[in-house]
Amino acid sequence: MTPISALLIFVALILFILGQLFLKHAMEDDLRSARFRKNFAIGLSAMTVSFFITLGLLQHFDLSYLYPFQGLSVVIISLLAAAILREKLTLRLFFGAALISAGVVLVSLS
Amino acid sequence: MMQRAKELLLNPWFQLVLSVLFVTTSEVFLKRGAMKAPRLPEEVNWTGVSALASPDVWYGILFVIASFISWLYVLRFIPLTIAFPLSNFVHVLVPLSSWFFLNEHISVQRWCGIALVLLGVLIVAKPVARMEEKL
Numbered sequence: 001m002t003p004i005s006a007l008l009i010f011v012a013l014i015l016f017i018l019g020q021l022f023l024k025h026a027m028e029d030d031l032r033s034a035r036f037r038k039n040f041a042i043g044l045s046a047m048t049v050s051f052f053i054t055l056g057l058l059q060h061f062d063l064s065y066l067y068p069f070q071g072l073s074v075v076i077i078s079l080l081a082a083a084i085l086r087e088k089l090t091l092r093l094f095f096g097a098a099l100i101s102a103g104v105v106l107v108s109l110s
Numbered sequence: 111m112m113q114r115a116k117e118l119l120l121n122p123w124f125q126l127v128l129s130v131l132f133v134t135t136s137e138v139f140l141k142r143g144a145m146k147a148p149r150l151p152e153e154v155n156w157t158g159v160s161a162l163a164s165p166d167v168w169y170g171i172l173f174v175i176a177s178f179i180s181w182l183y184v185l186r187f188i189p190l191t192i193a194f195p196l197s198n199f200v201h202v203l204v205p206l207s208s209w210f211f212l213n214e215h216i217s218v219q220r221w222c223g224i225a226l227v228l229l230g231v232l233i234v235a236k237p238v239a240r241m242e243e244k245l
Contacts, residue, residue, distance in 0.1 A: 096234035103226025
């Protein structure tokens with residue numbers, strides 16, 4: 001893995017996380033409001049850019065190696081959803097999310 | 111019959127399952143298409159845009175769109191702290207599909223990772239399943 005591809009994997013991850021949070025926030029809103037349109041547009045743009053970067057990375061790495069990097073996003077998204085979107089995060093949910101992230105990282109390192 | 115089909119389609123948990131299946135299908139198509147794509151010089155190739163020449167990539171994109179629509183429906187009804195961990199069942203299905211359809215090798219360590227993901231998904235899903243039973 002070169003520094004450039006590491007950076008691209010990182011950027012794709014950040015954009016993916018931001019996209020999920022903005023989309024979740026948008027979908028809870030009134031679907032006809034201007035605020036929905038703004039949050040939805042931001043979320044969709046972030047996901048789209050993340051998607052094309054991932055597509056490029058797929059030409060250089062195996063799918064089963066590359067895709068799991070997004071697994072790190074499980075714990076990050078759970079924490080941010082609790083902190084920013086005020087969702088309930090029980091210890092059990094966090095433990096489950098942590099196991100998933102650990103499993104996905106293990107998959108991506110092998 | 112139509113009524114039951116409609117109820118099923120409007121069920122956010124069913125849409126979550128659909129979304130996971132669509133993502134897995136899209137990943138396999140995208141990888142197949144990307145492998146067939148012409149390789150441009152490294153400096154201009156990082157977006158993977160040349161892969162759009164392959165029909166497999168377009169099938170992949172269709173499944174991405176389908177999974178996205180299901181996912182948006184899920185987001186409207188299920189908290190992200192529950193829906194997102196559950197959606198990671200794709201990390202079980204994608205390596206299994208890569209192995210089955212794309213002949214990629216799965217090491218012992220990777221099998222262990224897949225098992226951990228599965229365990230995490232079950233831990234998140236169990237209280238939810240109990241909650242649904244009561245309804």
